Amino acid sequence: GIQVEQSPPDLILQEGANSTLRCNFSDSVNNLQWFHQNPWGQLINLFYIPSGTKQNGRLSATTVATERYSLLYISSSQTTDSGVYFCAAFNFGNEKLTFGTGTRLTIIP
Amino acid sequence: GAVVSQHPSWVICKSGTSVKIECRSLDFQATTMFWYRQFPKQSLMLMATSNEGSKATYEQGVEKDKFLINHASLTLSTLTVTSAHPEDSSFYICSARQLGLDTQYFGPGTRLTVL
Numbered sequence: 001g002i003q004v005e006q007s008p009p010d011l012i013l014q015e016g017a018n019s020t021l022r023c024n025f026s027d028s029v030n031n032l033q034w035f036h037q038n039p040w041g042q043l044i045n046l047f048y049i050p051s052g053t054k055q056n057g058r059l060s061a062t063t064v065a066t067e068r069y070s071l072l073y074i075s076s077s078q079t080t081d082s083g084v085y086f087c088a089a090f091n092f093g094n095e096k097l098t099f100g101t102g103t104r105l106t107i108i109p
Numbered sequence: 110g111a112v113v114s115q116h117p118s119w120v121i122c123k124s125g126t127s128v129k130i131e132c133r134s135l136d137f138q139a140t141t142m143f144w145y146r147q148f149p150k151q152s153l154m155l156m157a158t159s160n161e162g163s164k165a166t167y168e169q170g171v172e173k174d175k176f177l178i179n180h181a182s183l184t185l186s187t188l189t190v191t192s193a194h195p196e197d198s199s200f201y202i203c204s205a206r207q208l209g210l211d212t213q214y215f216g217p218g219t220r221l222t223v224l
Contacts, residue, residue: 030211031211031212033212033213035215040217041147041200041202041217041218041220042215042217042218043153043202043215043218045212045214045215048212086152086153090211092211095141095158096155096158097143097155097204097213098155099145099152099153099154100152101152102152104150
């Protein structure tokens with residue numbers, strides 16, 4: 001099956017800093033999603049981005065499908081951005097969403 | 110729109126008992142539902158996929174007799190952990206998908222602790 005790796009595994013930043021999270025996937029995918037898991041465990045959909053670039057406020061994401069990676073950018077970080085960020089790849093062949101290893105982001109005031 | 114609920118949000122039980130977790134799609138019909146398990150500081154691992162009205166498909170290494178899944182309607186799937194043991198303690202998350210779409214919507218999760 002598809003392997004999905006994320007980097008870095010942990011990231012600690014001060015409030016106001018910018019960050020880039022990376023997601024590499026081992027095979028062609030039909031869809032790539034980014035999620036934020038809050039401290040209570042709820043997964044929040046951030047982006048559905050099989051290719052190209054999307055922006056939503058301080059967050060943006062870019063997927064380069066031909067090179068099998070996706071990036072999540074967070075600008076002007078706030079403490080509420082803390083949590084774990086997961087990317088997940090979907091393949092029509094096996095109809096499964098495979099989650100990456102996650103990046104734990106901690107924003108300190 | 111696209112809200113998925115889970116009940117209960119947390120449960121503590123004694124070893125050997127069975128626990129049922131419900132997953133409901135509140136404002137859409139979910140032809141496919143998924144059950145994931147997440148251990149502390151780890152990623153989500155797919156346990157099984159269920160389609161309404163048919164038997165669930167389990168991932169390799171997941172005991173189907175231990176984790177009973179029922180998807181009786183287009184808005185409800187249940188996961189029953191039978192004869193639970195401490196090693197079954199985990200965070201269980203369901204998701205739901207509409208027919209023809211590949212976006213999954215996730216429930217808030219259920220934290221199971223087996224004493």
